[in-house]
Amino acid sequence: MMWAEHRRAIHITQAELLCKNGCGFYGNAAWQGHCSKCWRDRTCQADVGEQDCGDAAAPPSVSKEKKSEEKSRRSSTIRKLFLGEATPPKGPDAPLSQAEALKAFEALQPGDFTAFLKLLRSPASQRLQSRCTAFLNTMEAYHALAVEKQSDLVQEFYQNIAAHFNSMPEEQVEQMMEHMEKLVMTRLHKWVFCHDSCDDEQKDLALQRRIRSLKWVTPQMLRVPFTDRGPEDADPYLPAITAIIEMDAKRAPQDKLCCVSKCSRNIFQAVGSCKSEPACADDFLSALIYVVLCANPPRLHSNMQYVARFGLPHALRTGETGYYFTNLSCAVAFIEKLDAAALGLSPDEFRGFMQGGGATGALGQAQQVRQQLEELRRRQEHVMEQARSLQAQLRSWAESTQTRADEVASGGRSSE
Known part of the structure; x- marks a missing residue:
């Protein structure tokens, strides 16, 4: 196709997906290109710097008293948040009870959230509950x-609760934390x-308006692999x-990430079927942008921020889910900054499409001509294919007729 010959305008390297600090984890646009760990470390350092500046300006006695009060309040808050009102079990049965509870948690099947809740309500897990x-x-x-x-x-x-399961293998700790995240965030979601x-709602509306204004963008403009299909065929x-x-x-958050992963895997399948070969990273990102433009998902910005703020760190920084979520962030950032150069258009052409008049201009006429030529090419290929099939049928009929005639002639000579 003509559009496939152009240089790909949507390109992102693996290095651009990684954290700016070079820690090896995936970064995210919500954290200015950092991973969740580096971003939180950076935020904590900024908070400490502000606190130090405030302490330096205060008298030594006031500063010391303020620090003491802050430490006492923080300790009280931590106890209230993480220990609860129930006291830990005492006596010789306590270690055995906790060990039995952990052994029961280890025996859980992956993804069995119902069984996790039952174990959490058991007497042995009273402290955790x-x-x-x-x-x-x-x-x-x-x-x-x-x-x-x-x-x-x-x-x-999350960090404090993960320490409760630190005797388990890392993979099982991650499974336990996924159950814990689902338990906590399902209740805290509202x-x-x-x-x-925050201004998430305003940004949701702005992003939806932006996507609606780009409804004229075609797969060809984004260099998305696309098969020729008729009006009755479904969009791959x-x-x-x-x-x-x-x-x-x-x-x-993990359920939202599952939707992102499911979307991404379907994109890879669609691209592979359109190209008859495995999809590359550039094809995937282009197709992901096209999918977001077609779907205009409700509250997309809020959902991404919710996952970034309250999702488990290991799910966002590494693995398949981290890669897919980072690409989704890149796709949204691309849509927000989409311009004429990214689509291979001139500024006037881009402006015409954004204003709704591009379809009646010269570019719209040129596109119509290209579409008509493409339709004629498909029809010509279809006619040629039917012609070749007809020729093969004629040859087969002629050969069978000749064979039958020879059989009849040889039979007549034999009878004579």
Whole structure:
């Protein structure tokens, strides 16, 4: 195709997907190109710097008293959030009970959230259940906190709870934390999603308007591999479009990431079927941009921010889900900054399309001509294929007729 001969304008290297600090994890546009760990470390350093500046300006006695009060308040908050009101079991049966509970958790099948909840309610897991209940009650009581503070508390809770399972293999610890994330965030979703302290709702509306204004963008403009299909054929990227729309209906960050992964895997399948070869990273990103433009997913910005703030760090920084989520962030950033050069158009052509008049201009006429030529080419190939099939049938009929005539002639001579 003509558009396939142009230099690909949508290109991103593996290095651009990784954290700016060079830690080897995937970065994210929400964290200015850093991974979640480096971004939180950077934020903590900035907070410490501001606190040090404030302490330096205060008298030594006031500063020391302030630090003591802050430390006492922080310790009290941590105990309230993570230990709860229940006291830990004492006596010789306590270690045995905890060991039995951990052994039961180890025996869980991956993804069996119902069995995890049953174990969490057992007497042996009373301490763990008490910590979760205390944390959830405290978060709901202080739901008016700024969303970034809520995110810090949830991430700190993950770290403290992960220590409870540190005797297990790393893979099983991740499975336990996925269950814990689903338990916590399913309940906290209504308090922290699209929070009043941030401008997520305004950005959602702005992104939706931006995507609607780009509804004229075609797969050819984005260099998306696309097969020739008739009006009755379904869009090969429809399963991916459906999957990304479903993300808004999920509550837990991991379930939203599952929708992103499902969408991405469907894109790879569609690209592979269109190209008859494995998809490359550039094809995947182009197709992902096309899918987002077609789907215009509801509250996309809020959903991505929710996952970034309250998702498990290992799910965002590494592995398949981390790669897919980083590419989704790149796709959204590309859409927000999409210009004429990225689509191979002139500024006037791009402006005409954005204003809704591009289809009546010279570019629109040229596109119509190219589409007509492409349609004529498909029809010609179809006619030629039918002609070749007819010729083969004629040859076969002629050969069978000649054979039959020879048989009849040889039979007549034999009878004579």
